[in-house]
Amino acid sequence: VRDGAKKSLIGVIDDGTKTVRFVIYEAERSEELVSHQLDKTEVQPQEGWYEQDPMEIIHHIKVCAENAIEQLTELGYTKEDIVALGITNQRETTIAWDKFTGEPLHPAITWNDIRTDSTVDAILAKVPDRNKNYLKNISGLPISPYFSALKMRWLKDNIKTVRRASRDKRLLFGTVDSWIVWNLTGGPHGGLHITDVTNASRTLLMNLETLNWDPMLCRLFGIHRDSLPQIRSSAEIYGTVKDGSILDGITISGILGNQQAALVGQNCLQAGQAKNTYRTGCFLLYNTGTRRVQSTHGLLTTVAYKLGPDSPAVYALEGSIAVAGGAIKFLRDNLKLIKDVSQDTEHIAGQVFSTGDVYFVPALNGLYAPYWRKDARGIICGLTAFTTKNHIIRAALEAVCFQTRDILEAMNKDCGMPLSKLHVDGWMTSNDLLMQLQADLTGIPVLRSTSWDMSALGVGVAAGHAAGVWAVERWRRHATPSHTFLPTTTDDDRDARYTKWKMAVQRSLGWATT
Numbered sequence: 279v280r281d282g283a284k285k286s287l288i289g290v291i292d293d294g295t296k297t298v299r300f301v302i303y304e305a306e307r308s309e310e311l312v313s314h315q316l317d318k319t320e321v322q323p324q325e326g327w328y329e330q331d332p333m334e335i336i337h338h339i340k341v342c343a344e345n346a347i348e349q350l351t352e353l354g355y356t357k358e359d360i361v362a363l364g365i366t367n368q369r370e371t372t373i374a375w376d377k378f379t380g381e382p383l384h385p386a387i388t389w390n391d392i393r394t395d396s397t398v399d400a401i402l403a404k405v406p407d408r409n410k411n412y413l414k415n416i417s418g419l420p421i422s423p424y425f426s427a428l429k430m431r432w433l434k435d436n437i438k439t440v441r442r443a444s445r446d447k448r449l450l451f452g453t454v455d456s457w458i459v460w461n462l463t464g465g466p467h468g469g470l471h472i473t474d475v476t477n478a479s480r481t482l483l484m485n486l487e488t489l490n491w492d493p494m495l496c497r498l499f500g501i502h503r504d505s506l507p508q509i510r511s512s513a514e515i516y517g518t519v520k521d522g523s524i525l526d527g528i529t530i531s532g533i534l535g536n537q538q539a540a541l542v543g544q545n546c547l548q549a550g551q552a553k554n555t556y557r558t559g560c561f562l563l564y565n566t567g568t569r570r571v572q573s574t575h576g577l578l579t580t581v582a583y584k585l586g587p588d589s590p591a592v593y594a595l596e597g598s599i600a601v602a603g604g605a606i607k608f609l610r611d612n613l614k615l616i617k618d619v620s621q622d623t624e625h626i627a628g629q630v631f632s633t634g635d636v637y638f639v640p641a642l643n644g645l646y647a648p649y650w651r652k653d654a655r656g657i658i659c660g661l662t663a664f665t666t667k668n669h670i671i672r673a674a675l676e677a678v679c680f681q682t683r684d685i686l687e688a689m690n691k692d693c694g695m696p697l698s699k700l701h702v703d704g705w706m707t708s709n710d711l712l713m714q715l716q717a718d719l720t721g722i723p724v725l726r727s728t729s730w731d732m733s734a735l736g737v738g739v740a741a742g743h744a745a746g747v748w749a750v751e752r753w754r755r756h757a758t759p760s761h762t763f764l765p766t767t768t769d770d771d772r773d774a775r776y777t778k779w780k781m782a783v784q785r786s787l788g789w790a791t792t
């Protein structure tokens with residue numbers, strides 16, 4: 279141990295869409311000590327279907343924890359120095375399992391899966407004017423395949439074992455946080471079936487005001503209260519790990535959806551502060567304090583955090599972009615244009631000075647905010663005989679930036695106050711070219727965080743706060759950006775390019791239904 283005095287450590291499970299990580303922080307210095315990460319197996323059984331193996335998630339958590347704790351021992355610490363555990367997770371991804379056997383009844387349906395297309399239509403048929411925003415006042419969300427209630431309904435309609443389990447009162451539903459906690463705390467032998475408010479606010483079943491499951495919403499989607507987890511705050515002592523793994527005996531005291539966790543990690547704890555996280559998708563959250571702001575421009579209202587059972591819920595406006603880093607992975611895996619996601623894009627896109635007027639709208643699973651069009655499809659336009667893969671890769675990076683500008687425009691209209699700077703994090707932000715393009719295409723400074731994984735850090739703070747070892751006040755002093763990217767373009771230039779982007783978006787809308 280560096281200065282001879284052992285410090286309290288916090289362990290964090292970070293379950294992302296593509297990877298599982300286990301990170302260990304030293305709370306007093308807000309310092310990351312060790313981490314280990316594993317990739318997940320992605321399954322795409324049909325077009326638009328995305329699944330994960332729930333058992334693999336649990337397996338990977340154990341392997342990552344074992345590996346990280348082994349590294350910890352080399353630093354002179356032991357597992358006993360870990361005083362609390364936080365969990366941050368991909369949101370909306372839905373798992374159904376059997377309460378008595380612990381068996382998943384189906385693979386996890388990932389958040390960006392669009393198999394529930396017709397389920398959405400069936401629900402829309404039940405609401406006045408088929409208005410997709412009809413439930414927004416209660417839940418903050420439009421009716422879209424993105425949210426868990428649609429996935430639960432689809433499972434009940436299409437999977438016999440889920441229907442049977444429901445009939446026999448054996449069915450448990452949960453987002454990934456619930457699945458992890460239930461397994462860690464004993465599974466069929468007494469596991470806790472809980473979730474936190476931030477994850478619950480993404481199901482389309484929670485009432486944003488009462489912070490509880492809403493009876494009308496549960497009726498509309500046909501989901502029984504008994505199969506849903508109990509909703510808790512984001513920072514409190516929930517229970518202790520009892521799964522016989524290396525984590526056995528550690529207290530679980532923080533749960534946050536990964537985008538909300540990044541907001542905490544970025545120290546955006548005051549109303550008016552915002553961050554954008556660039557990973558598989560891209561999610562811009564704007565802290566609105568204890569006020570629930572209803573968007574009229576395609577943004578979501580969501581719970582940002584509730585740091586203790588007696589603390590008030592803090593809300594956020596969210597602009598969700600389904601495909602950001604996902605577009606780069608698509609260029610690697612489907613089109614084979616690059617080999618390495620992080621290094622190649624910066625290098626290859628940097629070989630050309632512009633996209634050569636090429637625009638890439640990566641509506642690979644429809645478009646989320648501010649359009650909410652499940653019938654949008656990807657489009658690459660503006661190709662000429664001069665176009666090379668360099669231009670297309672650069673256009674994929676610009677697409678991330680233009681989509682962020684779409685969100686900022688909507689946020690300015692909803693809040694009436696333009697953001698003067700953008701705090702950013704997520705693995706894509708290590709790409710300097712992307713960061714510069716982002717500043718150039720939005721016209722505001724982009725402030726990159728010191729560590730790319732602000733989600734893990736954020737839930738570490740929440741867990742440490744509940745355990746009394748990581749005061750949020752002390753945390754504020756540590757969060758400083760490492761690098762600022764300033765805009766270098768003129769308003770006219772960026773507006774002309776944005777107009778072209780909007781034209782490209784128009785061409786992508788409705789593609790699946792025409």
Ligand code: G3P
Pocket residue numbers: 293294295296367368369370389535536537557558559
């Ligand atoms: O809402 C989906 C989001 O939580 C996914 O996050 O970072 O795994 O793409 P990420």
